[in-house]
Amino acid sequence: MSTIKEVCQLAGVSTATVSRTLKNPNMVNVKTRERIFAAIEKAGYRPNVMASSVKTGKSNSLVVLVPNLSNPFFLRIIQGIEKAAQENGYSVLLGDTQGEPHREHEYAGMVLSNRADGLIHLDHSFPFSDNDALLAEKVPMVSVCERIVSDKQYPVIELDNYSACRALAKHLTSYGHKRFGIIAGQNESQIFRDRLGGIKSVLNEEGIDFDDSMVVGNEYSYESGSAGAKALLAGKVRPTAIFCFNDDIAIGAIHEIKKHGLKVPDDISVVGFDNIKVSAYMDPPLTTIDQPAYEMGRKAVEVVLQQIRKKPLTRNREIVQFRIIERASSGAVSS
Amino acid sequence: MSTIKEVCQLAGVSTATVSRTLKNPNMVNVKTRERIFAAIEKAGYRPNVMASSVKTGKSNSLVVLVPNLSNPFFLRIIQGIEKAAQENGYSVLLGDTQGEPHREHEYAGMVLSNRADGLIHLDHSFPFSDNDALLAEKVPMVSVCERIVSDKQYPVIELDNYSACRALAKHLTSYGHKRFGIIAGQNESQIFRDRLGGIKSVLNEEGIDFDDSMVVGNEYSYESGSAGAKALLAGKVRPTAIFCFNDDIAIGAIHEIKKHGLKVPDDISVVGFDNIKVSAYMDPPLTTIDQPAYEMGRKAVEVVLQQIRKKPLTRNREIVQFRIIERASSGAVSS
DNA sequence: CTGTTAGCGCGTTCAT
DNA sequence: ATGAACGCGCTAACAG
Numbered sequence: 001m002s003t004i005k006e007v008c009q010l011a012g013v014s015t016a017t018v019s020r021t022l023k024n025p026n027m028v029n030v031k032t033r034e035r036i037f038a039a040i041e042k043a044g045y046r047p048n049v050m051a052s053s054v055k056t057g058k059s060n061s062l063v064v065l066v067p068n069l070s071n072p073f074f075l076r077i078i079q080g081i082e083k084a085a086q087e088n089g090y091s092v093l094l095g096d097t098q099g100e101p102h103r104e105h106e107y108a109g110m111v112l113s114n115r116a117d118g119l120i121h122l123d124h125s126f127p128f129s130d131n132d133a134l135l136a137e138k139v140p141m142v143s144v145c146e147r148i149v150s151d152k153q154y155p156v157i158e159l160d161n162y163s164a165c166r167a168l169a170k171h172l173t174s175y176g177h178k179r180f181g182i183i184a185g186q187n188e189s190q191i192f193r194d195r196l197g198g199i200k201s202v203l204n205e206e207g208i209d210f211d212d213s214m215v216v217g218n219e220y221s222y223e224s225g226s227a228g229a230k231a232l233l234a235g236k237v238r239p240t241a242i243f244c245f246n247d248d249i250a251i252g253a254i255h256e257i258k259k260h261g262l263k264v265p266d267d268i269s270v271v272g273f274d275n276i277k278v279s280a281y282m283d284p285p286l287t288t289i290d291q292p293a294y295e296m297g298r299k300a301v302e303v304v305l306q307q308i309r310k311k312p313l314t315r316n317r318e319i320v321q322f323r324i325i326e327r328a329s330s331g332a333v334s335s
Numbered sequence: 336m337s338t339i340k341e342v343c344q345l346a347g348v349s350t351a352t353v354s355r356t357l358k359n360p361n362m363v364n365v366k367t368r369e370r371i372f373a374a375i376e377k378a379g380y381r382p383n384v385m386a387s388s389v390k391t392g393k394s395n396s397l398v399v400l401v402p403n404l405s406n407p408f409f410l411r412i413i414q415g416i417e418k419a420a421q422e423n424g425y426s427v428l429l430g431d432t433q434g435e436p437h438r439e440h441e442y443a444g445m446v447l448s449n450r451a452d453g454l455i456h457l458d459h460s461f462p463f464s465d466n467d468a469l470l471a472e473k474v475p476m477v478s479v480c481e482r483i484v485s486d487k488q489y490p491v492i493e494l495d496n497y498s499a500c501r502a503l504a505k506h507l508t509s510y511g512h513k514r515f516g517i518i519a520g521q522n523e524s525q526i527f528r529d530r531l532g533g534i535k536s537v538l539n540e541e542g543i544d545f546d547d548s549m550v551v552g553n554e555y556s557y558e559s560g561s562a563g564a565k566a567l568l569a570g571k572v573r574p575t576a577i578f579c580f581n582d583d584i585a586i587g588a589i590h591e592i593k594k595h596g597l598k599v600p601d602d603i604s605v606v607g608f609d610n611i612k613v614s615a616y617m618d619p620p621l622t623t624i625d626q627p628a629y630e631m632g633r634k635a636v637e638v639v640l641q642q643i644r645k646k647p648l649t650r651n652r653e654i655v656q657f658r659i660i661e662r663a664s665s666g667a668v669s670s
Numbered sequence: 671c672t673g674t675t676a677g678c679g680c681g682t683t684c685a686t
Numbered sequence: 687a688t689g690a691a692c693g694c695g696c697t698a699a700c701a702g
Contacts, residue, residue: 001447001473003695014673019697029671046447050388051695054678059385061428069414070612072407079404082431086438091445093396094429096417103421110426112336112381114679115396138336222616255616277405281557281590283618338679349689354681364687386679389694449695 002043010039022047053114061085062304063107063116065095067123071220071248073274073293074122077144080297081120088305090117111139118304120144121154123191140307144300146191155307157299157318161191164289164322165198165243168271171287171324172241173206176333177269180210181239183228183249185220192245195273199243214239217249225252233260240268240333247272247279250286254329265331275325284328292320337378345374357382388449396420397639398442398451400430402458406555408581408609408628409457412479415632416455423640425452446474453639455479456489458526475642479635481526490642492634492653496526499624499657500533500578503606506622506659507576508541511668512604515545516574518563518584520555527580530608534578549574552584560587568595575603575668582607582614585621589664600666610660619663627655 007018013032020027021036028036039045053059064081066074078092085092093116095107110116119141143156172180182199186192196215203210214235217228225244229252232239244250250272254264264270264284272279275290299318306313342353348367355362356371363371374380388394399416401409413427420427428451430442445451453475478491507515517534521527531550538545549570552563560579564587567574579585585607589599599605599619607614607623614621634653641648 005695015696016674016698017672020672023697027671032672046444046449048389048449048695050385050394050449051678052697053385054383054389054680054695055697057678069410069417070407072405075404075410078429079431082404082429086441091450092429094413094417094427096414106421109381114381114383114385115426222612226616251613251616255618258618277557278586278613281561281586283590283593340679350680351682351690352688355688358681362687367687383679386694387681389679389696390681392694 002045004045004047006043007036007039007045010043011036057114058308059114059117060089061091061093061116062118062120062301063093063095063110064120065097065104065107065122067097067099068220069094069096071246072276072278073246073291076276076293077122077297077300080294081301082297083294084298084301088301090301090305108139111141117308118142120300120304121146140304142300142303142307144296146189153316155303155313155316155318157296157303157320159289159291159322160319161194162198162201164273164324165195166202167322167324168243168273168287168289169199169202171326172243172269172271172330173202173208175241175269175331177241178208178333179237179239179241180208180214181228181232181235181242182215183217183225183232183242183244183253184215185217185224185245185249187215187218195243195245217245220246220248222248222252222255225249225254226256227252229253229256233257233262238268241330242268242270244270244272247274247276247286247288250279250288250329251282254282254284264329266334269330269333271330275323280327282329286325287327287330288325290323290325296320337380339380339382341378342371342374342380345378346371392449393643394449394452395424396426396428396451397453397455397636398428398430398445399455400432400439400442400457400459402432402434403555404429404431406581406583407611407613408626411611411628412457412632412635415629416636417632419633419636423636425636425640443474446476452643453477455635455639456481475639477635477638477642479631481524488651490638490648490651490653492631492638492655494624494626494657495654496529497533497536499608499659500530501537502657502659503578503608503622503624504534504537506661507578507604507606507665508537508543510576510604510666512576513543513668514572514574514576515543515549516563516567516570516577517550518552518560518567518577518579518588519550520552520559520580520584522550522553530578530580552580555581555583557583557587557590560584560589561591562587564588564591568592568597573603576665577603577605579605579607582609582611582621582623585614585623585664586617589617589619599664601669604665604668606665610658615662617664621660622662622665623660625658625660627657631655 004015004018082092097104121143123145143154216231217224244253250270254270272286272288275288279286339350339353417427432439456478458480478489551566552559585605589605607621610623610625
């Protein structure tokens with residue numbers, strides 16, 4: 001509430017000196033510096049960041065767009081983002097898009113209106129509108145988890161979903177499974193295509209038939225997992241193993257399978273994806289793919305900041321390492 | 336990137352008129368208004384919010400301070416906050432304090448430096464430092480879930496934790512339980528005192544002894560739930576029912592209890608708190624207290640905005656309704 | 671090392 | 687109904 005001028009008065013210096021004291025303390029005489037700090041203290045002065053932003057053109061904040069705040073996996077990413085941002089003097093603006101394009105549009109606009117300097121997308125599931133595509137040309141941004149397929153290549157931090165699903169599929173075929181079901185979260189995204197492709201490639205190698213009617217689900221949620229399992233159990237051929245495209249889905253699926261009086265993994269093996277924390281506490285604990293969510297968040301910040309600072313991007317696509325976590329929700333197929 | 340001046344040029348008007356067109360469209364002639372909108376479109380003009388903030392002194396954003404982003408309950412609150420904020424033209428700055436006072440301090444400073452207009456605390460667990468107490472005098476703020484006991488009374492949105500725990504305790508005593516354990520999340524907070532008080536009041540009425548050595552745990556986490564259960568099971572008298580002060584703790588506790596070869600609820604009943612979504616999908620599903628997290632978030636925004644807008648607060652303490660959710664993790668004591 | 675000056679982009683009186 | 691002019695609080699030249 002007190003301004004830089006009051007500090008000037010108290011210290012008997014000009015605004016420039018006060019400003020310098022705050023930004024490059026070593027550019028100013030120790031003696032006066034002390035005096036200024038004292039004055040700042042006394043006045044209870046806090047620089048008005050808005051005012052400085054007008055000058056510098058930097059807001060020192062980043063928007064993060066997330067389609068679904070209830071997903072613990074995204075949250076872990078956000079923790080990484082928040083931490084890295086804070087370490088770099090940036091604050092993070094939360095944009096819960098709920099998957100609605102118009103909310104996404106609004107939040108993206110924050111960068112244009114100077115409220116934020118950059119944009120981090122989590123799992124962007126729909127293509128940009130023409131308007132936004134133009135926007136994306138000049139706005140520092142990065143996408144986490146989902147590469148956006150379009151003319152311009154946005155930088156992206158992601159997993160090798162194809163390989164991860166191959167690992168999962170090999171794990172299951174090695175247990176003797178031959179009849180599979182899949183509960184997906186979206187069926188339009190690149191993630192979906194990569195993962196499905198990975199699974200199919202293994203089944204192909206093993207000479208196992210797979211019918212696309214065994215792919216169900218269109219939302220990353222417990223409910224969708226539950227509904228998906230129900231649908232799969234109602235089919236003519238019951239799968240002995242189900243791929244769930246995230247852990248929430250797997251949790252819902254297992255819940256449903258148990259309701260049908262079946263046992264996991266004895267009757268049906270279930271595998272998830274993401275390795276959210278609770279998956280280790282489920283009964284049975286979930287076999288899943290670990291994604292280094294926290295690190296992905298940190299990397300995302302690194303990449304946007306690089307763009308903001310006009311440093312050349314070393315690479316446009318960063319692949320992070322997955323680990324397959326074998327727990328008790330998957331096992332040998334019962335004979 | 337284009338400024339208001341370019342719009343002026345294109346439309347052949349002054350900056351004042353453009354500014355007015357954006358804020359009070361009806362103050363300006365329909366004809367010129369159209370021309371200006373066209374110019375805005377053409378120039379791709381977006382007002383610089385920083386610049387306007389300098390003038391108005393309002394940033395149109397709120398900071399939310401959260402001690403632990405991994406807690407789904409907090410997330411649900413944040414969803415409510417985000418939505419309400421957005422509806423009111425505010426954006427939300429995320430402050431993950433990790434329970435560290437200095438990070439809290441930093442984020443609180445955002446209000447002083449005009450980066451935010453108000454502050455929402457989630458489950459503030461430590462008292463303000465003297466510096467911050469002074470701060471709190473003049474900053475619009477509200478606390479959710481935890482009332483801060485200090486000289487000044489901050490507005491707070493909270494549950495009647497005392498009554499909620501009475502309901503839980505009555506539920507369990509009605510099942511015949513007499514030996515209880517408690518796994519708490521903190522033991523210094525007002526929440527802790529309220530909840531413990533509620534439980535004890537019921538036990539007292541029922542003539543049941545309760546030893547404080549049966550209170551364990553100091554963190555709202557799976558691990559702490561697991562460790563707490565372990566400790567309780569190792570005691571001389573094994574409890575037949577355990578109160579967990581949130582659902583994460585309960586999940587950890589049940590996991591541990593099962594590892595010991597015991598059954599929930601046959602051997603031990605477990606109740607949680609918060610009713611996070613996954614609790615319905617656990618095996619067994621959790622008996623718990625539902626807190627209307629989303630609504631709490633919305634109310635919090637209402638309250639801060641009221642302060643920001645200098646409207647008198649109707650009341651300083653808002654109590655929201657809880658519901659006891661009886662599921663399968665609690666049952667009759669085995670004889 | 672420090673002060674003077676000139677804006678940053680916008681909102682807001684005053685006039686007209 | 688519109689324009690000219692000033693200033694919000696601060697930073698960044700440029701002098702000295």
